[in-house]
Amino acid sequence: MLVENMIKDRIAYIKMNNGKHFNCLSEDMCNELMADIKHSYEKECVGIVLEAEVNRHVWSAGHDIRELPQDGSDPLAFYVPMEKLLREVQEIPIPVIACVDGTVWGGACDLCLSCDMIVSSRDATFAITPAKIGIPYNASGIMHFVNQLGINKAREMFFLATPITAEDALNVGLINRVADNGEELRIMLEEQFLAPLRRNSILSISAIKRQFRILSRASTVISAESFERINAYRNIVYCGEDYREGINSFLEKRPPEYKGKAKELD
Known part of the structure; x- marks a missing residue:
């Protein structure tokens, strides 16, 4: 079992339990998380806490690099398990709160942003790292960051792929609250988030969450031509040598030697 699920007082505590592999979002991990999220809703929980061993x-190292395709397939296609997990978190009609006490990398950063709220310890950090691996992130993921953080901060996180501190994340609205340490984080989560959640109308909250989801999509409609252009740019990247070099260098534990040029996209 890669995931542990405990329900207490109408709250589901879903814990990624594969710390020895840094809770990579492998296909099996994503499928287990989705199953537990659905189970929590079926059991009429009023909220879900996502946490990690x-x-x-490291809270989570993100996408399992070992599972990325090198056969010309889109690594972030619509039905890839990690993409399905992100949609499940966004669309489940009860609040999901990420409780972060460690470093968050790559796809795990997108997973946190897919949650409705994020609380963290002060020494937590957040990094979105596709540029380090040579992965062309997808349009829905980029718009997710733009909608949450604004375009300038989103550019910084994607272009530099360096971690931002919990304090910085709080200032730009990536997270909701910061606690000084892990013990205070648990107290803050219970007293300031879960206690009010248990008291409020879950029917009302469910309707409001659905509205947030619909309204956040309303301003991101693009033309068919633009969508095709985005896919063409991405296809050039994940079918290219830099993409394979990024994966291989990670697996071989060496710095990548990228040789691609921006003009290849012209």
Whole structure:
């Protein structure tokens, strides 16, 4: 079992329990998380807390690089398990709260942003790292960051692929609250988030969450031509040598040697 699920007082505590592999979002991990999220809703929980077994201060290392395709397939296609997991978190009609006490990398950062609220310890960090691996992120993921953070901060996180601190994340609206340490984080989560959630109308909250989801999509409609252009840009990247070099260098634990040029997209 890669995921542990405990229901207490109408709250589901879903814990990624594969710390020895830094809770990589493998296909199996994503499928187990989705199953537990659906189960929590079926059991009429009023909220879900997403947490993790932390190893070497890593909350989650993100997408499992070992599972990325190198056969010309889109690594972030619509039905890839990680993409399905992000949609499940966004669309489940009860609030999902990410409780972060460690570093968050790549797809795990997108997973946190897919949650309705994020609380963290002060030494948590957040990084979105496709540029390090040579992955062309998809349009829905980029718009997710733009809608949450604004375009300038989204550009910084994607272009630089360096971690931002919990304090910085709080200032730009990526997270909701910061606690000084792990113990205070648990107290804050219970007293300031879960206690009010248990008291409020879940029917009202469910309707409001659905509205947030619909309204956040309303301003992101693009033309068919623009959509085709985006897919063409991405296809050039994930079918290219830099993409394979990024994966291989990660697996071989060496710095990548990228040789691609921006003009290849012209």
